[in-house]
Amino acid sequence: MNAPTRRIKPAYKLDKSTAHFQRAIKSMPLGVSSNFRYWGEGKTVYVKRGRGARLWDFDDNCYIDYRLGYGPAILGHCHPEVDAAAARARRSARSSRSAPKRKWSSPR
16 A cells, blocks of 8 residues: 655745845856755755854754864854954055065956
8 A cells, every 4th residue: 555645845945045046046056156056946055144153044943063164164154253364454454565576457
């Protein structure tokens, strides 16, 4: 005896992600910059923000990011010490006048 087949509904609502997908598909193949980010039409999520190991999509669904960029984000997203170090580096680069200045001209 075969069990009845029923369609499983996604646990999350993806209305905003789906709307973004419809716009993105016009600009990029599959609507994403990497095939690893494509989960299928109506399933592909677009990340709005991250903190630690958690990511939130356009619809404010929360996910745990087990990949963490395959290593580069090993400390998580928006780690306070990493953010502070990046801010110091930006300030240092802006205040530094040691970089050579180039005059750019248009090609003739």
